[in-house]
Amino acid sequence: MSERLLSLGLDVGTTSTQMVLSQLTIENKASAFAVPEMKIVDRKILYQSPVYVTPLLDESRMDAKALRELVEAEYRRAGIAREDVDTGAVIVTGETSRKENARAVLEALSDLAGDFVVTAAGPDLESVLAAKGAGADALSEQLEQDVLHMDIGGGTSNLCLLRRGKVIRTGCLNVGGRLIRMDARGRVTYVSPVLEGLFPIAAGEVMTRETARALGETLTRGLEMAAGRLPPEDLLARLQTREAQRPWEPPEGEVVLSFSGGVADCMETAHPFLAFGDVGPELGQAIRKSRLCRGNYVLGKETIRATVIGAGSHSTQLSGSTVFCQNIPLPLKNLPVLREEEGDVREEELSILAIPGIAAPSYSQVIALAEKLLPRMGKQALVCLERDMAKALGQALAARMPPDARILCIDGIAPGSGSYLDVGAPVGGAFPVVIKTLVFGKQPMRREL
Amino acid sequence: MNKQQLAAMVAEILQGMGQEPLAKGGDYRPAAPQPEQKPTGYQDGDFVPDITALDLRKLYLVEEPQKGDAFRRLKEKTPARLGCGRAGARYKTLTMLRFRADHAAAQDAVFSQVSRDFAAKNGMEEVQTLCRDKDEYLTRPDKGRRFDAQTQEKLRTLLPQKPRVQIVVGDGLSSAAIEANAMDCLAAIREGLQVRRIDPGKPVFVRYCRVGAGDAIGDITGCELVCMLVGERPGLVTDKSMSVYITYRPHTGVSESSRTVVSNIHAQGTPAVEAGAHTAQLIETILKKQVSGVGLHREAEA
Numbered sequence: 001m002s003e004r005l006l007s008l009g010l011d012v013g014t015t016s017t018q019m020v021l022s023q024l025t026i027e028n029k030a031s032a033f034a035v036p037e038m039k040i041v042d043r044k045i046l047y048q049s050p051v052y053v054t055p056l057l058d059e060s061r062m063d064a065k066a067l068r069e070l071v072e073a074e075y076r077r078a079g080i081a082r083e084d085v086d087t088g089a090v091i092v093t094g095e096t097s098r099k100e101n102a103r104a105v106l107e108a109l110s111d112l113a114g115d116f117v118v119t120a121a122g123p124d125l126e127s128v129l130a131a132k133g134a135g136a137d138a139l140s141e142q143l144e145q146d147v148l149h150m151d152i153g154g155g156t157s158n159l160c161l162l163r164r165g166k167v168i169r170t171g172c173l174n175v176g177g178r179l180i181r182m183d184a185r186g187r188v189t190y191v192s193p194v195l196e197g198l199f200p201i202a203a204g205e206v207m208t209r210e211t212a213r214a215l216g217e218t219l220t221r222g223l224e225m226a227a228g229r230l231p232p233e234d235l236l237a238r239l240q241t242r243e244a245q246r247p248w249e250p251p252e253g254e255v256v257l258s259f260s261g262g263v264a265d266c267m268e269t270a271h272p273f274l275a276f277g278d279v280g281p282e283l284g285q286a287i288r289k290s291r292l293c294r295g296n297y298v299l300g301k302e303t304i305r306a307t308v309i310g311a312g313s314h315s316t317q318l319s320g321s322t323v324f325c326q327n328i329p330l331p332l333k334n335l336p337v338l339r340e341e342e343g344d345v346r347e348e349e350l351s352i353l354a355i356p357g358i359a360a361p362s363y364s365q366v367i368a369l370a371e372k373l374l375p376r377m378g379k380q381a382l383v384c385l386e387r388d389m390a391k392a393l394g395q396a397l398a399a400r401m402p403p404d405a406r407i408l409c410i411d412g413i414a415p416g417s418g419s420y421l422d423v424g425a426p427v428g429g430a431f432p433v434v435i436k437t438l439v440f441g442k443q444p445m446r447r448e449l
Numbered sequence: 450m451n452k453q454q455l456a457a458m459v460a461e462i463l464q465g466m467g468q469e470p471l472a473k474g475g476d477y478r479p480a481a482p483q484p485e486q487k488p489t490g491y492q493d494g495d496f497v498p499d500i501t502a503l504d505l506r507k508l509y510l511v512e513e514p515q516k517g518d519a520f521r522r523l524k525e526k527t528p529a530r531l532g533c534g535r536a537g538a539r540y541k542t543l544t545m546l547r548f549r550a551d552h553a554a555a556q557d558a559v560f561s562q563v564s565r566d567f568a569a570k571n572g573m574e575e576v577q578t579l580c581r582d583k584d585e586y587l588t589r590p591d592k593g594r595r596f597d598a599q600t601q602e603k604l605r606t607l608l609p610q611k612p613r614v615q616i617v618v619g620d621g622l623s624s625a626a627i628e629a630n631a632m633d634c635l636a637a638i639r640e641g642l643q644v645r646r647i648d649p650g651k652p653v654f655v656r657y658c659r660v661g662a663g664d665a666i667g668d669i670t671g672c673e674l675v676c677m678l679v680g681e682r683p684g685l686v687t688d689k690s691m692s693v694y695i696t697y698r699p700h701t702g703v704s705e706s707s708r709t710v711v712s713n714i715h716a717q718g719t720p721a722v723e724a725g726a727h728t729a730q731l732i733e734t735i736l737k738k739q740v741s742g743v744g745l746h747r748e749a750e751a
Contacts, residue, residue, distance in 0.1 A: 032711040033692075035719045035727050037580050144519065164522065288560075322723045360716035363636035363725070391726035398644045404711065 002027040002041070003427050008088035009312025010071065012054055014095040014154030015178050015278075017067065018305060019049040019074045024087070026427050028321075036321045038430035039228070043313040051233065051304060054096060059190060062096065064105045071112050079382050082112055087424055087432050089118040089315035093126050093307060094176060094384070095155030097190060104214050109299035113243070118315060118333075118422050118434045123158060123241065125436040127151070127170035129310030131160035134260035134300025141165035145296075148227055148255040151306055152263035154178035154284070156241060158307075159226060161251055171248030175219045175241040177263045177280025186274060198238060209273045209282070216279060216286035226250055227257060229291040257297040260306035263287070264299055265333035280443060314422075315331060319384075319431040320412035324394020327406045330383075330431075335382065335421040337435075342418055350380065352408070357387035363396075370396035379404075385411040500543065505686075510541055528686045528717070540721035551685045558625040558680070558688035559587070566662040568654035568670045571632050573618065574607050576600050580657035594661030597671075604653070604669045612650040614642065614732060615672035617657025623680030626691040630714055631678045633721040633729070634691065638676065641729020648737065660694050660708070667699030674735060675699040676728065681712065690715045693728050697741035709735065 004026040011017065024041035055066035075082055090113050092102050098189065099105075130151030131137055140147035140162035151158040155178060159171040174194040181190040186207050199206065199215050218235070225236040227249035240247055259267060266284025275281055287293065300306050336351040353373070358365055371392060373381065379399045383390070394409030401407065408423070415421060415435045424432040451544035491497065504527050509533045516522060519530050533544045540548070545639055568575035577600065586593050596604065602649040608615065616638065618631050639649040650672075655662050663675040674697050681690040696703060709731060714724040735741045738748055 031712075033712045035711055035713075035724060122646045144516075179452065302717070322719075322727050324726070360720040361722055363633045363640075363722050366637070366722050388723055390723075391722075391730075392722035395644050395726050399640050419578075 005086040005316070005427065005432065006046075006084050008085045008090070008117055009310070009315070010090040010109065010113070010309045011308035011311055012062070012067065012090075012092045012096050012109075013307070014093070014176060014329075015054060016155070016304065017052045017054045018308040019047075019071065019101065020045055020305070020308050021078055021080055021085075022088075022309075022312040022317065024313070024431075024445065028428060030321075031090070037430045038318055038321045038328040040316075041409065042397070045313065047074075047080065049074045049077075049205075052302035056099075060100050060102055062099050062105050064101065064108050066241065067105060068108060071109065075112075076179055085113060087117060087316045088113065089129070089311040089322060089434065089436075090309055091118075091129070091307070092127060092418060093123075093156070093158075094153050095178075096255075108157055108299060118436055122168045123156070123172035124419070125160035125315070125434075127160040127172065128167055128316055130169070130260055130307040131162060131258070131310070132157050132314035133306035133308070133310030134258060134317070135160055136160065136258040136260075136300060137165050138360075139256070139258060139298065143256055146251060146253065146255045147258050148251055149258040150292075151259070151263040151289070151300075152176065152223075152259065153276070153307070154262060154280075155224075157223065157261070159248060161255070166204060169249065173222060173236075173248065174242045175239060175283075177220055177266070177276070177283050178278040178426070179219075180207065180212075180215065181278050182270075183277065183443065184274065189277075192211075194228065194239075194241075198235075199335070207279075209416050212273065213286065214278045216284075217290075219262050219283055220286040220292070221227065222289045223287065223409045224291050224343035226254070227255065227292055227342055229294075235429060254295075257293075259290055259299055260285070260303045264303040306314065315434050317428070317430045317435070318412075319410040319433050320390060321393040321427070321428070321430045322386055323411060323426075323431060324391050324398070324407060324409040325336075325426070325431075326394070326398055326406045326408075327399060328367040330423060330425045332382075332408070332421070332423045335336065337417070337419045337421060338414045339417050350382070352384055352421055354384050354413075355386075356414075357385035357389050357411065358391075359387050361387075361392075363392070365394045366396050369393060370400060375409065377401075380406040382408045383410075384408075384413045384415065385409070386414045389410060390445040418420060452575050458633060459619065470543035484727040490609050492578055493671050500547050501554065502546070505530065505547075505574070508532075508543075511542065530580065541613055553687045554625075555683035555685060558683040559583075561619045561624045563654075563656065567628065568618075571635075571652045571654075572721075573652050573653045575656060576604060576607075577656045578658060578662055583657070586657040588678060590659055593659035595665055596662075601669055602664075604666065608651055608653060608666075608670050609664040609673045611673075613648060613673045613742075614650045615663075615666060615673060615675045615735060616661050617651035617655055617658070617666055617677040619655045619660075619662060619679040620694075621658055621660075622682040623688060623690065625683070626680035626689045626715065627678070629689040629716075630691045630721040630724075634678055634714060634725040635691070637722045637725025638728050638732075641726050642732060645733045647729075647733060661701075663694065663696055664701050664703050666700045667696070667703075668701055673698065674732060674741070676732060685714050687717060691719060691721070693724065695728070695731060695735055695741050697739060704742075707740075709741045711744055 003026045007022045009020040023044045027041045028036045028038040029039045055063035057063045063414040122164040131149035136147050136149035150159045157173045179192040188203050188205050222235050222239040224230040225232045227339040263280050263284045266281045267288040271281040302309050337354050338351045338357050350403045390411035392407040422434040462675040509532045509543045511532050579595050580586040643646040677694045681692050697707040717737045
């Protein structure tokens with residue numbers, strides 16, 4: 001017996017907007033004589049949109065109406081109603097996320113997505129989605145070496161360091177193909193503010209191929225430092241995005257590099273200088289000739305589509321299958337994760353406590369943990385654990401709280417500090433969960449559900 | 450050949466053996482010099498390290514492997530005895546001893562008794578099936594499913610009549626499994642049922658117990674559902690694996706297909722407390738749907 005989830009991926013990037021619809025197949029992998037163990041066993045792409053240019057009203061605002069129409073038209077072309085979408089992610093990435101109306105646009109688009117579709121993903125999740133969409137996680141599982149995936153888009157480069165299929169860390173740099181744009185004759189029409197003080201060129205000046213190459217080489221040097229192929233200098237710090245939670249640390253050892261994003265398409269193929277009216281072709285060629293491509297490197301199995309396919313197919317994970325939920329209306333969105341060491345649950349906002357739990361505990365240990373947690377909870381107890389004990393802990397809490405208490409206990413989930421959870425309605429007993437960071441800072445949920 | 454000839458031949462053979470004695474083990478001298486015996490570092494009276502405490506998933510014995518790290522990662526996924534290396538054409542001593550130790554533990558789990566005070570210590574009454582001892586239990590499965598008239602009478606006075614849920618703890622084929630898991634699992638089942646406003650009733654411990662003993666208890670109590678925690682036949686991976694069998698409307702002769710099973714309950718499998726919490730929910734579902742076993746699966750798929 002298998003269940004299916006229809007998952008939406010919508011990526012509104014600096015340059016391009018794309019949409020995919022994927023079907024996630026979920027099956028019980030345990031025998032009929034054991035406790036169920038639900039797993040995502042297949043991810044199939046049902047529909048891929050063309051790569052659209054992200055519609056802008058002007059340099060600081062997206063065209064919300066055009067975006068909405070675009071998405072509606074894509075639903076029609078896919079032959080899928082928005083009500084049928086179960087999960088997925090709508091993400092506004094790169095420079096687009098810094099537009100004045102980014103938040104409003106995202107909120108408008110979330111109407112068009114399903115009930116349990118994540119919006120406002122943030123650079124950490126984007127990096128993970130791009131790496132998974134490009135297949136870098138699978139690659140790192142096969143290799144003895146760590147893999148550093150770089151998704152080089154129009155405005156930013158999302159970095160993700162992977163070891164044996166697991167994410168070690170993520171980062172984001174202001175390196176992209178469309179930080180400068182030119183018209184057909186090479187006159188500069190736009191210079192991203194992030195280049196201020198890094199590269200002396202202004203709108204109205206004429207961009208020569210040599211200048212574009214020099215910019216490509218400068219940005220590539222930043223990537224070389226990020227990959228540990230050059231000692232880190234001031235340039236690396238200056239290319240850090242302000243959204244990043246912590247500065248990027250280059251990998252300690254030798255890594256295999258993996259590339260995706262629109263610029264990755266300009267690495268193997270040399271395009272004419274003004275083919276796209278930006279510095280993407282020169283940046284791609286600079287990367288191809290740099291230290292990044294000495295030794296082992298791969299192009300992702302998806303390049304320009306890596307992030308959107310990641311959003312559609314890899315944003316959702318499943319909790320353990322023995323979990324506990326009582327009086328909780330689902331989906332829950334934007335739940336701040338509170339780590340054990342970060343103090344008590346605050347009264348004013350709903351949050352979920354993340355603790356490791358105990359492997360194969362005795363029931364008295366379960367009760368002891370429940371009693372330790374109780375004073376930290378109000379009328380609501382939301383807990384996520386790494387170890388398989390959520391159902392036992394949930395019922396132990398339920399036995400010690402009033403019958404109308406709201407309790408959610410899930411396991412098999414290890415969110416990092418500063419992350420947020422979205423939790424959807426259960427599938428065969430397991431809860432679909434998306435771990436994310438938020439683009440626009442905190443959006444506290446009302447404490448009373 | 451007549452009797453005399455035969456006697457003469459035997460005498461001849463015996464004589465020959467006397468003249469040329471067979472080689473004895475102690476007389477053997479190897480042609481090549483032997484490696485020197487390494488000092489063990491142990492004193493007389495020391496305990497040798499417990500080889501059964503080594504995690505099979507981490508025990509990798511191949512010498513000079515080409516991709517040892519990769520093999521170790523694969524080994525994490527299974528307790529199978531892989532990557533054991535070899536000594537000539539044979540197992541290494543550690544592999545051989547561990548195999549025999551695990552085999553012995555499995556046999557012990559079958560042949561040993563759940564301790565005499567187990568039931569009383571955990572607030573349960575104890576009864577015994579028709580089997581008089583382990584040997585009879587192992588050779589006569591039919592006797593492990595029934596009680597004599599006196600025990601039936603005892604159960605009738607001991608247990609509530611027509612309860613919704615009757616919980617039974619039975620030693621089954623692994624006493625070790627019951628001692629390790631039953632009480633944690635039972636505590637989780639009881640609290641889980643109480644949260645769901647279902648009376649967990651009064652659990653009873655059955656010695657020399659087969660799953661079918663629950664059917665006999667169904668006959669005696671008229672319970673709506675019997676939930677039995679019972680030791681599984683041990684294997685070489687663990688001797689402490691327990692199962693839960695839930696039967697709706699149990700009675701002698703009920704079909705095996707009407708049982709819902711949760712198996713593999715042990716520290717490396719499903720933790721006892723999670724299995725218990727899961728069982729409590731299953732009991733609620735089975736009482737609501739009034740069906741267990743294959744029928745419940747059909748209902749879920751319909």
